[in-house]
Amino acid sequence: MATPKTQAAKKTRIFLVDDHPIVRRGLQFMLSVEPHMTVCGEAESAREALEKIPAAQPDAVILDLTLKASSGLDLIKDLRRVCPKAKLLVFSMHDELYFAERVLRNGAHGYITKEEGTEKAVEALRLILQGKKYVSPTVASRLLDTLGAPGSDSAGPSIERLSDRELEVLQMIGSGLGTRAIAEKLHLSVKTIESYREHIKAKLGLTSATELTSYAFNWVNRSRKS
Numbered sequence: 001m002a003t004p005k006t007q008a009a010k011k012t013r014i015f016l017v018d019d020h021p022i023v024r025r026g027l028q029f030m031l032s033v034e035p036h037m038t039v040c041g042e043a044e045s046a047r048e049a050l051e052k053i054p055a056a057q058p059d060a061v062i063l064d065l066t067l068k069a070s071s072g073l074d075l076i077k078d079l080r081r082v083c084p085k086a087k088l089l090v091f092s093m094h095d096e097l098y099f100a101e102r103v104l105r106n107g108a109h110g111y112i113t114k115e116e117g118t119e120k121a122v123e124a125l126r127l128i129l130q131g132k133k134y135v136s137p138t139v140a141s142r143l144l145d146t147l148g149a150p151g152s153d154s155a156g157p158s159i160e161r162l163s164d165r166e167l168e169v170l171q172m173i174g175s176g177l178g179t180r181a182i183a184e185k186l187h188l189s190v191k192t193i194e195s196y197r198e199h200i201k202a203k204l205g206l207t208s209a210t211e212l213t214s215y216a217f218n219w220v221n222r223s224r225k226s
Helices: 004-009 021-032 046-056 072-082 096-105 118-129 137-148 156-160 164-174 179-186 190-204 209-225
Strands: 012-017 037-043 060-063 087-092 110-113
Touching: 012 021, 012 046, 021 037, 021 118, 037 046, 046 060, 046 072, 060 072, 060 118, 072 087, 072 096, 072 164, 087 096, 087 118, 096 110, 096 137, 096 164, 110 118, 164 179, 164 190, 164 209, 179 190, 190 209
Parallel strands: 012 037, 012 060, 060 087, 087 110
Antiparallel strands: none
16 A cells, blocks of 8 residues: 555656745645645756756746746756756746747747736646646637748747847837846846847847837737737
């Protein structure tokens, strides 16, 4: 007969990566009532996650895209290397259409926005643990529409030239955040964000801060309406 210890060992192990303690607490609470799941560890940065995850041996990782001094998209690539069997669910505030596509392309198994709430995140986790991919119905519809109309988004090829971090910065500029606010949100220096802004302008063929702001604003609003 199985002992309590044996039964506990059979629980699906979940690792949490988010730089907001309140988000981790919320996820931990929701997972604590799941009879077949247990939180095996948590981290607030990509560096901390990569230090802890190999020993924790999680079956799944729930992670944010905006982390201290790193990008969650970069972390996804690293996790595919250090724990290739773990399922990866991104739980983020970022714009769904462009980020969901990149998340899946980089090797994650699901994407859900924080607006959906922790309960929906656990539902999404259950699905990806069954071997399925997960995006919200809205995202799925928008991705299918995009695939069904090649060339309809004139900004697409240019946007693809941006790095993952540059895309994050562009999205924040388009959402109305200034350089200092972006720096604080990403836990980076103002000088680093200014450098990202220059790289974005060069890659998108823009010549001024005004053009960059206008482009970012239009791109964010266009992607939300897609």
